[in-house]
Amino acid sequence: MRTIKEFIQQVKGHIRNKEAHEAVEKELTYHLAKSKQAWQEKGYNDAVAEQQAVNEMGNATNLGVSLNQIHQPKIDWLLVVPFVLAAMCSFLPLLPAELSLRHFIMRNVVIVIGGIAVTIFLTRLDFRKLERYSTHMYVLGCLVFLIILNGNQMMNDVIFFQAGPLELKGWMTLPLFLIAFAGFFAKQKKSLWWLLILYSIGAYCYIRLPDFSLFCTYTVIVAILFYASSFSRKQKLACTIAFSFLFVALISYLMVVPLAPYNFSLARMKTIYTPGLEDNGVSYISNVMKNLTWFGNSKVIWEIEAHTNYVLLTILQTYGIIAGVAVVCLLGFIIFRIAYTLASIHNEYGRLLIVGGLAYVTTQIIYHILMLFGLVPLMSMPIPFISYGVFPMLLGSVAIGLTLSIYRRKSYI
């Protein structure tokens, strides 16, 4: 004599992956309840009907064993291996002796290990639990901004907060906003106007920093999440038109108006679209790009941000075009793999998380490449994984970690 509960307990006992238990239990309970009900309608009493329903299910062990096989946590090695390879590529610009960047190697080892640790942590974390904390994440992001905007330090005209070894910088809020907005768009409880206000508060903070590359990345993340969400096509179109007008107006305003408080990054943005004006960075890049060789040369001119903002340029220059193209292909494969995973995910929240992560990884890589060809204004757009620094590494590993976490659980979400 076995009850429904005992049967399900026995099945679950064979499934090693505890996270799959809930879904299996719910489904089997529904089946057994229906089956029991059918027997009761045939005139059997409660206990007999339950017994019959359980008997009809067959062998619990067989079922448990086959379900265990199906629901084993899966690791997407085709994403893990390129990720680790890309992280290793971050050592490339540090190695040449001419650049005298070797003192960064030890720090980069720590950063790479940290990035891998974050990825492992996020992979093991059940992403479904994050959805509940969407609002918390948003509030936390705003609180961090309150501290940063009243910060005590400045670098390249951008404010940040420093107290001893603790540093709070604007980019740290980006993953928080990503998780928050993915949750908001997945839930669909908030109206479009409410979401617009939430977006604008974040956007205002990034402009106040002022960090335009972060502002653009943030805007791209929210915009892509909005397009991927289930808002109606009409709403999407209306928003697109409104925002394109806004941006055209904003850019033309910036082009015409003289920069009263001189701003470094804005001045840089202005130069590229104004003929006659030449920016040192742009002419330097075009000069280097014209003199590239297949296998690289060692006569490198020293440039300040060789391992961060111009990392791809440094690789192209010192290791040659072939190495540079290989690195771009590696990054392309990572993007392709994340997008490929996306196609097999049917959980709305999981899908949006991957879309958001994919959005900023792709934006940063594409912008960086376009920057090298002089097609877009120079901005500090580090390449995830490869540029030196905690920011590109951490953001990259958050995107990879979330994708792996969702891939791992795709059989029962």
Add this chain to the structure above:
Amino acid sequence: MTETRFKQAMKNQFKKMQFTETHKEAVRKGIHEELSDQVLLPMLQTMRSGYEITQLLYTKNKEIVSLNEGIIYASLHRLEQQQLIISEWYGNEKRYILSRKGVKVLTKLNKETDKLPSLQLLLKEVRYAND
């Protein structure tokens, strides 16, 4: 090691053993026929839960499910993992339907069975009529 010992045992111990009809019956019962995709996929053209599929299989006199309904879920979860079907929760009920990939596989399966001899084709038509 185990293999050689097993071979030796086969030579010595099992030589006198008779493989009788009752043994055969036991083996036959032990092997549960895997629920083939050819049976399941056509049913999933409309959205159905595991319980509904079980009932449908009973009406079609499929021996596989009697006293072995659990196998449905193993097959459904496997198909879902192969991305041939997708699922959605309606409250406590999980329903499945063919994915785009699943539709492709089903059309391919149908084309293959169409080439089979006419008697089998007839039987298949009877099965569809039952749907």
